[in-house]
Amino acid sequence: MRCWLCCPSGKEGTFRAVDWLVELMNLYTKVVYGGSGSGKTINYVISQSSIINAYRQCIEDIESNFHIPEKTLHHAAPDIQSRLDGLRKSLRELQPHRYERGRKAPYEIVDYFQKGCAQFDRGMMWNLVNVDDEENDDGHTIDAADLAA
Structure with missing residues (x-):
């Protein structure tokens, strides 16, 4: 070993x-x-x-x-304050948290929850998972109130 x-x-x-x-x-x-x-x-x-x-x-x-206090092998501690200041400056300039009409982003975030709800409303969910209604029907129906949180 x-x-x-x-x-x-x-x-x-x-x-x-x-x-x-x-x-x-x-x-x-x-x-x-x-x-x-x-x-x-x-x-x-x-x-x-x-x-x-x-x-x-x-x-x-x-x-x-020569009693050199570890200056040649050890680096200074990272200056996190300058990094935070730079981040604050960028956030103030870009203001990503505020709505601005016409602003474009290079990425689109898909809301899969809403997409799933739309498929469920159209009855497409059961076609995607191949559930046979005749074999798996237990007599229960799902209402909108059943899905509420």
Whole structure:
């Protein structure tokens, strides 16, 4: 049986799924330490993939030795306020919640409930589900009051 967990940090209780570690190494190899431009070739990525952990350890050692507060490996927290401000601005400009005569939308939302009610009123529902009235008639009729919520 193969092991599904690994412990990349070596600390107790910090096990991860092996595929998580593989994806992390892919991120480091291709994005973080992969470089850019004409030097970023498949052969380069393959040759550097075995020493990605050494790159990372060097950076952590430099941060520790020079007392750099984790600025090189950790990103700032996301600025959700700017995203909310942009969303508010778009909603104020577009006003999708207000009726505007002649406004067109690229999509049409079909009201399937109303469509089903219309088919029911025309007697088309039973034709769609192939119900034979003679075999399944139990003597009950459905009135509009039966469908009211």
